[in-house]
Amino acid sequence: MDQVLPALGLLLQPAVLVALLVGSVGGVVIGAIPGVGPAVAIAILLPTTFIFDPLVGLSLLLGIYGSSMYGGAIPAILMNTPGTAVNALTTYDGYPMTRRGQAQRALGLAYSASFFGAMVSIVSLVVLMPVLTKVAPMFGSREIFLAALFGVILVILSHRGQVFAAGMMACFGILLNTVGMEPINYTQRFTFGQSWLSSGVNLVVVVLGLFALSQAFLLLSGSDDHVEPQKVRGSVFSAMREVWQHKRIAGVSSAFGVGVGIIPGVGEFVSQFLAYSYAQRTSKTPEQFGDGSPEGLIASESANNSVPAAALIPLLALGVPGEALTAMMLAVFYVHNVVPGPQLLAERMDFVIALYIALLVLNIFALAFLLMSTRLLVRVISIPNRIIGVLVLMFSFVGVYSLRNSITDCLIATAFGLFGAILKRLNVPIVPIILGMVLGGIMEAKFRSAMARIQSPMDFFDRPISAVLVLAIIGILVMSLRSAWKKHAESAE
Amino acid sequence: MPSNATGFLKFFRRERRRGDFVFATAMLLFSLFLLVSFPFQTTPAEGTVWSAQPTLWPAVGVFGMVVFAAFNLLGSVLSPRIPGRLAELRVWLGFVEYAAWFLAFVLLVPQLGYLPSSILIAVGLFWRSGYRSPRMLLLAALSGILIVLLFKVGLRVNVPGGAIYELLPPAWRNFFIVYL
Numbered sequence: 001m002d003q004v005l006p007a008l009g010l011l012l013q014p015a016v017l018v019a020l021l022v023g024s025v026g027g028v029v030i031g032a033i034p035g036v037g038p039a040v041a042i043a044i045l046l047p048t049t050f051i052f053d054p055l056v057g058l059s060l061l062l063g064i065y066g067s068s069m070y071g072g073a074i075p076a077i078l079m080n081t082p083g084t085a086v087n088a089l090t091t092y093d094g095y096p097m098t099r100r101g102q103a104q105r106a107l108g109l110a111y112s113a114s115f116f117g118a119m120v121s122i123v124s125l126v127v128l129m130p131v132l133t134k135v136a137p138m139f140g141s142r143e144i145f146l147a148a149l150f151g152v153i154l155v156i157l158s159h160r161g162q163v164f165a166a167g168m169m170a171c172f173g174i175l176l177n178t179v180g181m182e183p184i185n186y187t188q189r190f191t192f193g194q195s196w197l198s199s200g201v202n203l204v205v206v207v208l209g210l211f212a213l214s215q216a217f218l219l220l221s222g223s224d225d226h227v228e229p230q231k232v233r234g235s236v237f238s239a240m241r242e243v244w245q246h247k248r249i250a251g252v253s254s255a256f257g258v259g260v261g262i263i264p265g266v267g268e269f270v271s272q273f274l275a276y277s278y279a280q281r282t283s284k285t286p287e288q289f290g291d292g293s294p295e296g297l298i299a300s301e302s303a304n305n306s307v308p309a310a311a312l313i314p315l316l317a318l319g320v321p322g323e324a325l326t327a328m329m330l331a332v333f334y335v336h337n338v339v340p341g342p343q344l345l346a347e348r349m350d351f352v353i354a355l356y357i358a359l360l361v362l363n364i365f366a367l368a369f370l371l372m373s374t375r376l377l378v379r380v381i382s383i384p385n386r387i388i389g390v391l392v393l394m395f396s397f398v399g400v401y402s403l404r405n406s407i408t409d410c411l412i413a414t415a416f417g418l419f420g421a422i423l424k425r426l427n428v429p430i431v432p433i434i435l436g437m438v439l440g441g442i443m444e445a446k447f448r449s450a451m452a453r454i455q456s457p458m459d460f461f462d463r464p465i466s467a468v469l470v471l472a473i474i475g476i477l478v479m480s481l482r483s484a485w486k487k488h489a490e491s492a493e
Numbered sequence: 494m495p496s497n498a499t500g501f502l503k504f505f506r507r508e509r510r511r512g513d514f515v516f517a518t519a520m521l522l523f524s525l526f527l528l529v530s531f532p533f534q535t536t537p538a539e540g541t542v543w544s545a546q547p548t549l550w551p552a553v554g555v556f557g558m559v560v561f562a563a564f565n566l567l568g569s570v571l572s573p574r575i576p577g578r579l580a581e582l583r584v585w586l587g588f589v590e591y592a593a594w595f596l597a598f599v600l601l602v603p604q605l606g607y608l609p610s611s612i613l614i615a616v617g618l619f620w621r622s623g624y625r626s627p628r629m630l631l632l633a634a635l636s637g638i639l640i641v642l643l644f645k646v647g648l649r650v651n652v653p654g655g656a657i658y659e660l661l662p663p664a665w666r667n668f669f670i671v672y673l
Contacts (some may be wrong), residue, residue, distance in 0.1 A: 048648050161507050167561035168520060175527055175554025182547035185538040189551050190527070193532065213595065217588040220622065296624070386622040390615060393591065393642050399599050402650040410599040412590045416544070421588045425581070426510050436554075444550045451544035488504045 007353035009402055010055055011361070019056045020358055023063015024365035025349055031071025032377045035219050035388055037084045038068035042328050043211040044303050046204050054336040055351065056328060056433045062279040065325050066118065066308045067366035069268075069483060073110035074374065075381045078103060078229035083381070086268040087298035093373055096292035100229050105112030107232065108239025109294055109299045109372050113250055116243055117302030118363040119272045120254035121261065121309040125356055128313070133349065135465075136317040136342040141453070142460055144341070145446035146469035147320050148439040153309025153473060155323075155435050157480045158270060165428045173436020178444070196408045203362060205409045206399060210423075210430050212396040217421040219389030229378050236374055246298050249279045253299040254306040261310025264322035264397040268304045275303035297319055309359050316352055317341050320442060324431040505568040512581035517562070517569040524558040531555055594618060606655025607645060608673040611637035646672050 005091030010016070030041045041064050077094035090110060097106035139147070141445030152170055159166035179190045180200030190198040243250055260271035279299035280289045289296045314320045319341035321327035333340050338348075345352060350433035370377075400413045423430050454460055461470045511614075535548040580653065594614065602611040612634045620626075633655035644650045654670030661669055 048644070048650055051649070164505075164561050164565035168524070168558055168565055171554050171557030171561060173554075175551060175558065178551045178554060184545070185536075185547045187536040187538065187547045188534075189547060190530070190534045192530075213592075216595075217591045220591045220618070221584065221587045236524065264553040346659070366564065384624075387619070389591075389625065390622065391636060391640075393595055393618070394598075394611060394615060394637070397595065397602075398644045398650055398652070401602065402644070402652055403654055405651060407599060413641065414595055417595070418585075418588050418592055420514075422516065422585050425584065426513055426516055427508075428516070440550065440554070447549075448545050451542070485504070 002304050003349045003353050003355075006350035010350060010354040013055075013356050015053065015056045016059050016354075016358070017361075019052070019059040020063050020362050021365055023060040024067040024362040025063075025369050027064035027362075028366050028369055029377065031068030031083045031087075031379060032381050033215055033383065033388060034072045034075050034079075034081045034083050034381065035070075035215065035385055036392065037215075038064050039324055040212045040215050040392060041068070042325055043204075044399040046207065046328055046331060047399050048336045049332055050403075053359075054332060056335075057332045058355060059362075061325075061329055061332065062308070062355065063362045063365075065329075066233060066305075066362050069301075069304050069308075070111060070114050070366045070370055071377065074107065074377055075229065076230070077106045077110060078378060086272065087300075088306045089272050090297060092290045093288075093293045093296035093300070096290075097294075097297070102290055103230050103232050104234040104291070105235050105239040105242070105294075106292075106297060107238045107374060109242055109297050111236065111367060112240035112243035113253075113298040113301035114305040115363060115367050116247075116250045117257055117304070117306035118309065118359070119253040120251065120302075121258045122356060122360050122363075124255075124258045125313065129353075129356075132317050133345050136190075136345045139318055139342055139467055140463075141446040141450035142187045143463070143465045143469060144318055144320065145443055146473070147264065147314070147318055148442045148446065148465055150388070150469055150473050150476075151164065151314075151320055151322060152432075152435065152439050152443075153186055153476060154264060155432050157476065158428045159432070162427070162429055163484075166432045169429060170432035170436040171391075173433040173438075174375055174440035174443075175436075176206065176438045177440040184448075201412065201437075202403070202409065203331055203434070204328075204403055205413045206416050206437065207324075207331075207434060208396055208399045209413035210420035210433060211276035211324075212392060212399060213413055213417025213422025214406065214424055214430075216389050216393035216396055217417055218424060219385045219392060222385055222389075224384040224386055229381055232374055232378060237371055242294065243298060246295055249275075249282075249295050249298050250302045252278060253303040257303040257306025258310045261307035261322070262313045264314045264392065268307045271303040271307055272300050275299040277429035278397070280385055309356065312359075313354065313410055316355070317342065317345055319344075321438055324434045327434050330438060335468030368447075430484075500543065502567075502571055505564065506572045507568050509569060509572040509575060510581075511575050511577040512585070514566075514574070515582065515632075517566040521559075521562040521566045524555070527555045528559050582666060591607045594621075597598040602655065603653065604656050604672060606658050606669065607652045608641045608669075609655070609657070611641050613637075615640075641673060 011466050018365050027038065030036050030038060037481055042061050045060065049060055068084050069086055071085035073090050074083060076082040076087040076090035077098055080091050080095040082088045082091055094106045144382060145269060156163060158165045178198055181198050182189055188198065256275045257271040276299045279295045280286045311322045311326050314322050315326045315330060319339060321330050403409055418429055461467050535551050537546055537548050598610060599613045601613065615633040615637035616630050619629055645652060658666055658669045
């Protein structure tokens with residue numbers, strides 16, 4: 001409680017509140033437009049936030065991250081097209097409800113389930129906070145190295161069917177992070193004699209290329225054909241009360257979101273699938289799943305919306321981002337010399353609490369905005385893809401050029417944009433590149449300092465948390481190999 | 494080939510898209526190029542333990558890339574193919590045109606300034622995308638103006654004024670450089 005008042009003081013600054021409002025409203029709109037998504041928006045806005053105070057910048061980005069999934073449910077329900085990738089499961093039950101003339105009910109359920117999930121995750125974090133402040137200082141260099149390694153392994157393994165491609169991309173990210181002048185021995189690494197590579201490859205430039213420019217190229221070279229959204233009749237608000245009748249599904253799904261969100265590298269997809277299959281398994285009407293089941297819709301939306309708050313835990317407590325969006329946010333911390341990790345929890349708890357209260361406020365803003373403007377948003381989602389492509393390309397320019405006014409940055413971003421567009425066409429995961437870059441840097445620094453402190457290799461694992469992390473890494477590798485082999489054996493039969 | 498070996502190879506099968514083989518081959522070749530370049534692109538530090546060598550993490554990246562790229566290519570070769578490789582390559586080449594539009598935008602801004610370049614590129618891209626009615630072109634110009642106002646006036650992002658602004662009268666020049 002001692003920290004809550006200073007946190008409120010930080011949060012009640014007009015600039016922070018404006019950033020929260022703009023972020024949450026912007027996030028809903030961005031989420032509602034298929035083909036944009038929070039990653040594109042955050043990539044574009046990232047350089048702009050560097051000029052702000054860290055809490056203002058992070059509030060803006062958190063607003064987009066936390067509220068985009070609310071907006072993403074609208075096209076998923078009305079057009080059978082998910083606004084963001086994590087709304088894909090929402091189409092299974094949301095669109096059939098719309099076809100039955102229950103669009104307003106589906107939207108009400110999606111909004112209320114999303115809000116429910118977000119609230120559960122924020123409350124869980126507040127409850128977990130005292131534990132977190134005690135555990136985080138137990139993480140030294142070797143534990144943080146192992147947590148980052150665990151994150152890389154999980155990111156690779158979470159791309160089922162694309163594990164080798166994901167591994168290749170993660171290693172590419174690790175290599176990209178090493179390009180340029182090495183900071184301790186001052187030797188050049190993979191610069192090919194090019195002076196512009198001496199300062200390394202900028203993460204923000206890569207992010208802008210891979211996420212924003214690639215999307216602009218895809219949208220511009222695609223076609224504009226899309227389904228007209230269905231009309232929404234009646235009050236969305238009245239349908240929101242129904243979520244309370246399914247509070248068990250909403251509660252368990254949110255818990256899946258929180259649990260999965262905390263683990264680095266896993267994210268919304270896994271939490272959604274766990275929640276959805278749990279809901280189907282325990283439902284009295286499992287046959288309705290995929291054909292307009294309110295329980296399915298609630299499971300999917302409450303699980304995905306409970307992830308953003310939880311995903312901040314490894315970032316704030318250890319400085320280890322769990323997925324691409326928090327990896328991008330890490331850049332905001334670094335630019336302002338605020339280093340997330342055990343020290344931040346020990347010294348700037350007011351800042352951490354302010355971020356969580358910001359999450360609470362942005363969810364209220366997002367819900368209020370949705371209730372007032374759903375019909376307006378239905379018009380926004382009808383904007384043709386190629387016009388969105390033009391806008392994304394123009395916004396991307398601001399992001400890349402305003403960073404350092406460098407034409408070289410623009411050329412690098414263009415190259416990554418082309419690469420990213422090909423990766424997206426091939427369904428090759430992009431996120432491992434970003435996490436490889438970020439976690440690769442963390443692993444290199446922490447591995448060096450950890451090895452400098454130990455006498456024998458066994459010293460690396462002789463502390464409780466490092467031992468648990470090593471066991472977790474071995475366990476997840478063995479389990480994944482076993483499950484892949486089992487699946488292969490079953491398909492061979 | 495013995496049946497056990499065939500069964501093992503099937504383990505690498507996965508879903509394949511058009512152009513997958515081209516991409517997998519290109520990535521393996523790129524990884525091998527990086528591997529061959531490794532001794533020339535990194536310098537070990539004398540008297541430094543292996544864990545603190547500046548070559549360690551590039552090695553992790555490059556060796557990891559080679560191993561995963563090799564398995565990825567193996568998976569591609571062993572997986573059912575979807576025809577249409579050439580058509581897919583044409584789609585990839587199509588992206589280059591829009592990359593050129595972006596680079597044209599980048600090169601125009603220091604010459605014409607942010608506002609005129611934005612209007613020009615927005616109108617040009619709307620035209621290219623088939624939105625050629627006066628209403629749509631006006632909308633494009635308005636989008637360009639709004640983006641500039643949002644970022645340069647509203648958020649004060651760092652985009653320098655164009656060389657053409659130097660031709661303006663002094664009172665106008667300053668205004669254009671700061672706000673447009």
